[in-house]
Amino acid sequence: MGNQQQHRSLPNNGMSDRMFSTKIDRELAFPVWALQQVLVPVIVSVLAMSTASFLGTVFNRQDGRPMDPVPEALMSIIFFCGFAFLLAVLVRRIFPRAGATGKWIWVVPFSILVGGLVWDLARFPAQKVLAGFFYPSGEDAWAAYLLTFPTLACISYSLGTVTRAGKPSAAPPASSSVENSV
Numbered sequence: 001m002g003n004q005q006q007h008r009s010l011p012n013n014g015m016s017d018r019m020f021s022t023k024i025d026r027e028l029a030f031p032v033w034a035l036q037q038v039l040v041p042v043i044v045s046v047l048a049m050s051t052a053s054f055l056g057t058v059f060n061r062q063d064g065r066p067m068d069p070v071p072e073a074l075m076s077i078i079f080f081c082g083f084a085f086l087l088a089v090l091v092r093r094i095f096p097r098a099g100a101t102g103k104w105i106w107v108v109p110f111s112i113l114v115g116g117l118v119w120d121l122a123r124f125p126a127q128k129v130l131a132g133f134f135y136p137s138g139e140d141a142w143a144a145y146l147l148t149f150p151t152l153a154c155i156s157y158s159l160g161t162v163t164r165a166g167k168p169s170a171a172p173p174a175s176s177s178v179e180n181s182v
Contacts (some may be wrong), residue, residue: 033101036091040105040157041150044087047150048079074134076149084153088160102161107142109151114149 052075092099113133120129131137136144 015141032098033104034133036098036102036157037105037108037154040084040087040102041109044080044084044153044157045145045150047083048153050147051079052076063094069135073134073136073144076144077152080149080153081156084156085160088157092161099161103158106151106154108157109147109154113147113151116143152153 050071057074088099088102091102117129117133120132128140131141132143133148134144
């Protein structure tokens with residue numbers, strides 16, 4: 001035992017356990033993140049597009065006649081972000097530990113969006129690029145619906161996982177009564 005070093009441990013008052021603990025097992029962190037990374041944009045896109053299509057039918061929008069770009073963009077942003085935020089609150093309530101990884105799903109789509117913007121801005125006029133990414137109209141709408149709106153949905157989902165609305169409610173602390181003896 002002369003060659004072995006003795007390790008002196010610091011006193012542990014439980015603070016380091018709380019400080020450095022994670023809410024999800026490390027071996028499950030990446031698969032849970034990857035699952036959310038794929039499913040959130042898909043689910044939100046289906047919900048948003050279905051709702052927009054349904055509302056277009058309800059308001060008697062004629063087939064073959066597209067919606068004006070500004071209301072379409074605003075409606076899409078509201079639907080994508082709203083459904084994503086609500087999905088985050090729902091996921092957080094059902095699977096509380098999924099929020100630890102869900103707050104990071106915005107990074108990949110945001111990086112792809114920024115990369116696509118920079119790439120297109122280097123090759124095409126800025127007005128055309130910005131219109132294609134943020135002002136869906138005609139055939140140029142693919143960039144908004146495949147990149148911009150899902151990215152906004154992922155950002156909204158991430159916000160939903162970290163806000164108070166997304167956290168499961170905790171039971172109120174038990175009240176203790178102190179009796180004064182006279």
